[in-house]
Amino acid sequence: MKKKGVGMSCVLHPTGNKGAGDPSQAAIQLKPDGTFALLVGAVDIGQGSNTILRQFAADALGVPIEKILVSNFADDFAPLCLGSFASRVTLIDPHAVVNAVEDLKRRIREWVANEWEANPEDIEFDGETVYLRGDRERRSMTMDQIAAGANFGGGYNPGFLVGTGAWQPAKFHAHDPETGEMPAVGAISFGCCIAEVEVDTETGVVDVTRLVQVWEVGKAVNPLLVRAQINGGLHIGMGYALTESSYPYWPTEDYAPEKLGDYFMPTFLDYPPELIYGIEEVPHPAGVQGAKGFSEGSSNGPPPAIIAAIHDAIGVWIDTYPATPEVILKALEAKKASE
Amino acid sequence: MKQQVLTFILNGEEVAVLVTPTETLLDVLRERLQITGPKRGCDDGECGACTVLLDGEPVRSCLTLALTVEGRTVTTVEGLMVKGELDRLQKAFYERGAFQCGFCTPGMLMVAKSLLAKNPNPSRDEIRSYMAGNLCRCGSYEEIIEAIQAVAAGEY
Numbered sequence: 001m002k003k004k005g006v007g008m009s010c011v012l013h014p015t016g017n018k019g020a021g022d023p024s025q026a027a028i029q030l031k032p033d034g035t036f037a038l039l040v041g042a043v044d045i046g047q048g049s050n051t052i053l054r055q056f057a058a059d060a061l062g063v064p065i066e067k068i069l070v071s072n073f074a075d076d077f078a079p080l081c082l083g084s085f086a087s088r089v090t091l092i093d094p095h096a097v098v099n100a101v102e103d104l105k106r107r108i109r110e111w112v113a114n115e116w117e118a119n120p121e122d123i124e125f126d127g128e129t130v131y132l133r134g135d136r137e138r139r140s141m142t143m144d145q146i147a148a149g150a151n152f153g154g155g156y157n158p159g160f161l162v163g164t165g166a167w168q169p170a171k172f173h174a175h176d177p178e179t180g181e182m183p184a185v186g187a188i189s190f191g192c193c194i195a196e197v198e199v200d201t202e203t204g205v206v207d208v209t210r211l212v213q214v215w216e217v218g219k220a221v222n223p224l225l226v227r228a229q230i231n232g233g234l235h236i237g238m239g240y241a242l243t244e245s246s247y248p249y250w251p252t253e254d255y256a257p258e259k260l261g262d263y264f265m266p267t268f269l270d271y272p273p274e275l276i277y278g279i280e281e282v283p284h285p286a287g288v289q290g291a292k293g294f295s296e297g298s299s300n301g302p303p304p305a306i307i308a309a310i311h312d313a314i315g316v317w318i319d320t321y322p323a324t325p326e327v328i329l330k331a332l333e334a335k336k337a338s339e
Numbered sequence: 340m341k342q343q344v345l346t347f348i349l350n351g352e353e354v355a356v357l358v359t360p361t362e363t364l365l366d367v368l369r370e371r372l373q374i375t376g377p378k379r380g381c382d383d384g385e386c387g388a389c390t391v392l393l394d395g396e397p398v399r400s401c402l403t404l405a406l407t408v409e410g411r412t413v414t415t416v417e418g419l420m421v422k423g424e425l426d427r428l429q430k431a432f433y434e435r436g437a438f439q440c441g442f443c444t445p446g447m448l449m450v451a452k453s454l455l456a457k458n459p460n461p462s463r464d465e466i467r468s469y470m471a472g473n474l475c476r477c478g479s480y481e482e483i484i485e486a487i488q489a490v491a492a493g494e495y
Binding site for chain 2: 045046047048224225227228229231232233234235236259260261265266267268269271273275
């Protein structure tokens with residue numbers, strides 16, 4: 001018999017280590033053709049950090065995103081980033097990028113002021129135009145002109161216009177011995193997941209028939225990527241809840257998986273036929289433009305929601321991940337025996 | 340092992356290449372012809388990342404012995420672009436974010452290409468079923484389904 005059930009989970013996902021330092025660095029250089037080379041340490045494994053860090057650099061410079069080239073090529077040459085983990089990059093790295101842009105602007109001001117024999121504080125930016133406050137008609141240069149002038153010299157003074165930046169949520173902060181207080185995280189994101197399942201009481205197979213997951217992300221810097229990460233986190237979450245295990249043929253290691261096909265990840269057919277996502281934005285004070293990370297949390301919402309839905313469907317709490325057919329049938333047998 | 344000449348049509352052009360009988364099509368594409376669109380995921384026929392079209396049918400190139408494609412037509416993701424224009428499916432995947440890391444994408448595109456050739460207007464369930472042999476660890480299934488539906492609906 002197939003039984004339906006609905007379950008819900010709420011997730012609190014900390015991002016950015018506030019207690020023990022957690023810095024990232026960035027550098028940005030004005031290239032001879034007027035584009036900007038942004039160097040970051042964050043590794044983009046597909047989550048889109050290169051994309052959003054370009055967005056932040058473009059915003060801070062007031063130039064189109066196409067003007068920003070990004071590279072995180074090789075640790076030997078890249079600025080440092082403690083890593084792409086714990087959803088920390090969207091909170092931390094944009095600060096490093098924005099700081100680097102401000103530093104570059106300062107260098108550009110100094111270079112232009114030197115050319116014009118002016119005070120750097122009187123140099124203003126308007127997108128890709130740099131001008132002298134109060135004399136824009138006579139004293140203005142485009143970023144292309146500055147780039148060519150500084151990089152190729154000629155009638156201008158040569159310059160190497162690079163800005164660098166670094167940021168971390170807070171300095172090291174030991175536990176307060178009296179209270180035990182320690183501000184451990186830079187920001188927290190909040191999520192909610194509701195799952196509907198269908199449990200086959202004869203075979204023990206659980207199908208997720210509908211699933212909704214909503215995340216409060218501070219600022220959805222790139223809504224397409226936020227959506228991909230909410231729906232994508234479900235892949236790990238569903239596998240964790242129902243199928244993925246290094247030892248699916250428990251109890252002996254002799255039956256451990258030997259190849260990818262022995263390790264059951266969700267396929268197109270396992271994904272819920274009806275899948276809904278949602279994004280909430282409450283700007284976070286610690287983030288650039290209110291942004292913070294969340295995506296690891298989207299893997300954490302589905303498992304408890306699915307387990308709660310199984311309870312709703314068949315009246316047993318499963319306390320073992322993954323809830324394979326074997327686990328479900330044993331739980332049903334135990335329930336029957338106790339009745 | 341003795342090498343033999345293998346001749347086949349790759350992305351519209353005839354190629355001839357020396358191969359050994361135990362080499363797979365994936366080996367030949369990636370190692371000998373530098374066609375790196377097809378990805379070596381599991382190398383075991385389970386993930387679908389190496390999928391190419393053989394005479395229009397999707398096959399796992401990691402399970403296909405290279406010499407069996409003699410005289411036949413192989414299309415990889417490199418062959419989808421025509422005269423510098425992305426294929427409609429490529430545009431839809433790109434604009435709708437139907438991938439994150441992109442490793443599975445060449446295989447997904449080839450299977451989707453084959454699906455739309457056979458069934459220009461597939462239902463959601465037909466897409467799920469046809470694509471089910473290809474794994475995406477980033478979990479982009481929903482976005483891939485939508486991208487295929489958008490192409491079927493003539494949006495690209």
